[in-house]
Amino acid sequence: MVKFAHLADVHLGGWRQGPMQDLNFQSFQFAINKCIERKVNFILIAGDLFDSAYPPIEILKETFSEFRKLKEAKIPVFIIAGSHDYSVSGKSFLDVLEKGGFCKNVFDAKITEEEILLNPTIHEGIALYGYPGKKSGLEVGDISKIKLNESPGMMKILMLHTTLDKVRGVLPIECVNSELLPSADYYAFGHIHVDFRYKNMVYPGPIFPNNFQELETLENGTFYIIDTSEDNPFERIEIKIKEVESLDIIVKNARSATDEIIEELKNRKLTDKIVLLRISGELENQKPTDINFQKIEDFVMESGAYFVLRNTHDLRTKDFELDYSIENKEDLEEEIVKKYSSENPSRFNDSINELINILSIEKQEGETVDSFNQRLLEESKRLLKFE
Incomplete structure (x- = not known):
């Protein structure tokens, strides 16, 4: 035995x-x-x-x-x-x-x-x-x-x-x-x-x-x-070390979403729990960043939660059509860059193509994710002349 x-x-x-x-x-x-x-x-x-x-x-x-x-x-x-x-x-x-x-x-x-x-x-x-x-x-x-x-x-x-x-x-x-x-x-x-x-x-x-x-x-x-x-x-x-409190919320209006989410949280017992916020939905003419996530997370922690994690993978901005007339479909990427640059003047526009190349590099065999991310960041900062 x-x-x-x-x-x-x-x-x-x-x-x-x-x-x-x-x-x-x-x-x-x-x-x-x-x-x-x-x-x-x-x-x-x-x-x-x-x-x-x-x-x-x-x-x-x-x-x-x-x-x-x-x-x-x-x-x-x-x-x-x-x-x-x-x-x-x-x-x-x-x-x-x-x-x-x-x-x-x-x-x-x-x-x-x-x-x-x-x-x-x-x-x-x-x-x-x-x-x-x-x-x-x-x-x-x-x-x-x-x-x-x-x-x-x-x-x-x-x-x-x-x-x-x-x-x-x-x-x-x-x-x-x-x-x-x-x-x-x-x-x-x-x-x-x-x-x-x-x-x-x-x-x-x-x-x-x-x-x-x-x-x-x-x-x-x-x-x-x-x-x-x-x-x-x-x-x-x-x-079982901590209890989990999960909220799955669908939002349509980013500007009202902050208060709606907090109101829902007020109905939950959050003390000493891991709080999971899964926020999804399709926003029209708005961005996910219009939601005040910091305010929401501050409310959760002030309510005595152990920690809060959020997932916004399925929170999207409604697709819109780009009104582009592409003359040369063989060079679609270059045409889009030209069109964007003409409508959005910036000192960085000359660096767009090189930046695309930098962001297209692949992780090397044996290279850790952190090292790869750091390499991408350093190359991008060098190109854009950021300190």
């Missing part, structure tokens, strides 16, 4: 907003404390402990502190890399955690063109196997070639960070055929942010929702404790 915890998709460092990053870490702390309280034999983390292979130093310091608690409680942790904290070079801060004696990466394989033979990590008569997630689902083809180096008489656990066919639904992404997986007693999955179980194949869900939409649908994080001594060994643990 064995009792273990199955976590996945912690994504430490994933939130840019400080208060949300704090909640993410508090959810991880809750899971760690619950594992210690329940005296589990070991913990599985099935990928994406971190949101990147190189998380910020503050995130690392706090994470090491939690792993130290587990080490003092004599609870071993077994991990695999996920699609976010996986590194092609094989070097990431997961290695630092392992070198420090805080966890064990169970990925150990002999790889040939025909097959990937996974070797087990043995712990108290249990054989743990694992294969990491990769960027863009590149692990899916590899997993079809996986075989397990046998460990007779032992309970087998296979850890994978990928998309299983049973959980994919209508998503247009590659997936692993569950019928072709090697035989195991428990499959510890990560990657898809849902709480899902099919027989002995489990996705525990994320430790904390990782974006606006996940906060709407999930509200909080989850993980599992598996106790083989129980008739139903699968126990879902909910991590």
Whole structure:
């Protein structure tokens, strides 16, 4: 008999907003404390402990502190890399955690063109196997070639960070055929942010929702404790740190929308909640910036909310037709620029074509989003002669 915890998709460092990053870490702390309280034999983390292979130093310091608690409680942790904290070079801060004696990466394989033979990590008569997630689902083809180096008489656990066919639904992404997986007693999955179980194949869900939409649908994080001594060994643990208050508002008039949204908020109890504002609609002869979002957010925070997030992805200005007569349809872009420049005189008009070229550059392989954005900004500032 064995009792273990199955976590996945912690994504430490994933939130840019400080208060949300704090909640993410508090959810991880809750899971760690619950594992210690329940005296589990070991913990599985099935990928994406971190949101990147190189998380910020503050995130690392706090994470090491939690792993130290587990080490003092004599609870071993077994991990695999996920699609976010996986590194092609094989070097990431997961290695630092392992070198420090805080966890064990169970990925150990002999790889040939025909097959990937996974070797087990043995712990108290249990054989743990694992294969990491990769960027863009590149692990899916590899997993079809996986075989397990046998460990007779032992309970087998296979850890994978990928998309299983049973959980994919209508998503247009590659997936692993569950019928072709090697035989195991428990499959510890990560990657898809849902709480899902099919027989002995489990996705525990994320430790904390990782974006606006996940906060709407999930509200909080989850993980599992598996106790083989129980008739139903699968126990879902909910991590509820803060309540979520969601508002979905359709607006037509930007100038009256501010007061309308605040009036709706007055009818809600916002104290210590994460407030989600989803604002949509089609504005005629107005811009989304005509809505005073700062006033709305100030009202929410003054009402005692923990934090407020807004989503205006579906808030649009009504399309209007450009009354342009294009003489040369082969050079549409240049004609539009000329027409615009003649109607909107500016010292920047001479830079339009070069600015278009700058904004068309692509992110280089291995370049982070922040570095790419900074490069775009620097090039644009240089062109426009901004300090």
